Amino acid sequence: MTTTAPLPGSGPTAPGPTPPGPGAGCGLRPVRNALAAAGQRLGLRERKKLKTRAAIREAADRLIAEQGYEATTVERIAEAAEVSPSTVFRYFPSKEDIVLTDEYDRLTEAALRARPPAEDPLDALLHAVRESLVALAGEEESARVRRSTLVAEVPAVRARLTETMTDGSRRLARVLAERTGRGPADPEVRVLTAAVTGAARETVVCWAEDGHRDDLLTLFDRTAAVLRGGLRF
């Protein structure tokens, strides 16, 4: 039902991490706001899509902050964003996806691919997750906080996140399988990534339930320590 079909604009929109990229070596330009950068060379059509997408997100964020998640119907979000309800579903496969970032997993995957091939699988995985967490930290603070609060509080959102992360986990498993020369369905690789993603998810939930008092990265480092320590303490 909630197929994770490529979202409209997610192709051109997210040209992917493209880590080195042509001419990337020419400087140390920090990661810019992808939206603005992309807008430059995109047709009017694409720019409009980006705007619509952003408008829906913002409307949703605002309304949910005001009235709560369940009390906010998609219809009202659409209204606030000045689009039709069907358009909302054309941009986001489900209501939950409106508040969930959909770039996280691809970020992680790209980060994993970029790890040195000789690195230990667990370490590679942990580094990759950490890096994407860092990238996420670039977002606006409030958005992150609100999002993780929803994850902690609304079962449907949490479920959807897990679903997304499971898909991501599977992709990560495939990448890892390639690195280690195992089959793409190798149970051990899959179990490893599942354990790591499960732990990562719980870390975020802990962070949110705690009221975001700790720093997420610090918390994740403790998680990494537990995993690296062989789950013994």
Place this chain on the structure above:
Amino acid sequence: MTTTAPLPGSGPTAPGPTPPGPGAGCGLRPVRNALAAAGQRLGLRERKKLKTRAAIREAADRLIAEQGYEATTVERIAEAAEVSPSTVFRYFPSKEDIVLTDEYDRLTEAALRARPPAEDPLDALLHAVRESLVALAGEEESARVRRSTLVAEVPAVRARLTETMTDGSRRLARVLAERTGRGPADPEVRVLTAAVTGAARETVVCWAEDGHRDDLLTLFDRTAAVLRGGLRF
């Protein structure tokens, strides 16, 4: 939405693990049909409930086997079980729960409590999960196979299972926290259990996707080895 309110009759209905039980050691009494056994000492009211519950389950299993999960509406299940749709929801909090066993997590929790207090947390967890898997194996083969197939194939069911397991994980974490003298919200304990449950879930999914060719317990032993080996291989 999917409130995890105590299921009707889940108190008396699921007499729970009752681990050794009085006189359990006295012989080799095969695992009886729990329903029949329970029926003995329950009032007529309770027995009727049990019957209704079973009728709904069977109707659902049959219809889903015939037409698939999504094509089977709750309304038709209700019809086949000769109850009203609302009755279905009084017995099961959501459609997914009809096909998902709701005793698994309590089983695991009880098994964990029964582990020797000196045992290493990870080992205790793995043993507990394994034991509940063994208990599950007592079920009819076909039911288990169908259930895990649904878990592997239907996103909604998978999501619901994960949700259930997350709750379970949280309970396990609390038990573990007591054992180790940590706070009930201690992130490390939670992360550990999350990693283990995540791995366990993936094991079941692997098993199902593979067409149940391997033995589930054998597969789980490999999972346990990975986790015990410190996630390195």
Place this chain on the structure above:
Amino acid sequence: MTTTAPLPGSGPTAPGPTPPGPGAGCGLRPVRNALAAAGQRLGLRERKKLKTRAAIREAADRLIAEQGYEATTVERIAEAAEVSPSTVFRYFPSKEDIVLTDEYDRLTEAALRARPPAEDPLDALLHAVRESLVALAGEEESARVRRSTLVAEVPAVRARLTETMTDGSRRLARVLAERTGRGPADPEVRVLTAAVTGAARETVVCWAEDGHRDDLLTLFDRTAAVLRGGLRF
């Protein structure tokens, strides 16, 4: 999609034509308003259903008369009838069915069953159709006119009517097959009833397109003459 599942209340609501009925001989009481008669001994629940059904119909009729069929959304009909849109669909399987009477075909079937067994199939059929047309004439004039206008003008309504009549035709064919000792799928019987229902439908459409100037029964008698005359003139 548009399954012709028994409409809510269509069981008790339309206890069928039951022409003679037990105790029918005790008097010559004309056919009363079925609704009122039924209301007497029905529970509050059933009476409410009847009322809801009527309210939806009336709202639809009124709105469609004011703004036309396509311009009238189901949502507005629901609003005017003070029910929720889903309730509308619980009462009527499709928007078209709101304006189409759903008792016509059962009426015809019953009338056919009541014909003397020795009667010629074609004659029996024509009499049965005519009788149900007479029964229909008992309705309010304006309702009939509006309905047939919609049939003539709105393709979707016309299509739905044909669908309904086709089902009815099939049932008639079965009755006829019994009478003549043929199989229920006998092509000749089916073709005969299809020809007659097709002709009947066209008669109604002619009547509507002509602005209801002629009398429907008179028109149908011409149709009957054509069919009886062997389709030659």
Place this chain on the structure above:
Amino acid sequence: MTTTAPLPGSGPTAPGPTPPGPGAGCGLRPVRNALAAAGQRLGLRERKKLKTRAAIREAADRLIAEQGYEATTVERIAEAAEVSPSTVFRYFPSKEDIVLTDEYDRLTEAALRARPPAEDPLDALLHAVRESLVALAGEEESARVRRSTLVAEVPAVRARLTETMTDGSRRLARVLAERTGRGPADPEVRVLTAAVTGAARETVVCWAEDGHRDDLLTLFDRTAAVLRGGLRF
């Protein structure tokens, strides 16, 4: 909704019956592939249109054969045919029309016009329908079978076919009215043609429901006998 606007290219695309055509009498040239033949003298533009049209049809046929009619969305058909969804609707007014032949009724009309003016109306009609059925038989067997199966099984397709045939019937009625010197809206003529088209439709449905075991033409001959025999047997 289902506007019966002239299909794109249905003018030049479907050169239509072109009854005798230049040199038609000169021999026994088998019915060639109309597409190829037409391609010869059509501009590149037109040829492309034909190709697109055929591509959509094939994609639809294939997908529907694989997954069923309702499960096949227009979007997927468009994808498979490598066009945009809107293009699909530019070529076919509705989803149903993709699988329905849209040449049948014009074929029949032309055949009717070609009948000798002195012929009895009923006979002329039956011959015309029979001839178009023969022409249809020239199609690939599998396509015809699949199409009629859909007509028998999918209500929406059946409804659409009826709609189409009703339009056709009306046109036939006009032709017949001319021949007999009656007005174009003469009820008797319309009733006659409606009866015949209704019977023809039912014949096709019978054929399909029976699993296409009988020969369609043989079946139609029985239908013709019933109609000619004055609907008595």
Place this chain on the structure above:
DNA sequence: ACTAGCGGGACTGCCCGTTGGT
């Protein structure tokens, strides 16, 4: 007390008008 039924919201699929891009 038990349960039938209604409210209502998420979501999908068909179809169409308009507009940007080529």
Place this chain on the structure above:
DNA sequence: ACCAACGGGCAGTCCCGCTAGT
């Protein structure tokens, strides 16, 4: 000048919570 594609809009289905009859 064509044409894809985007957005709008509506019918319809399903799940599930709550209310109110029996």
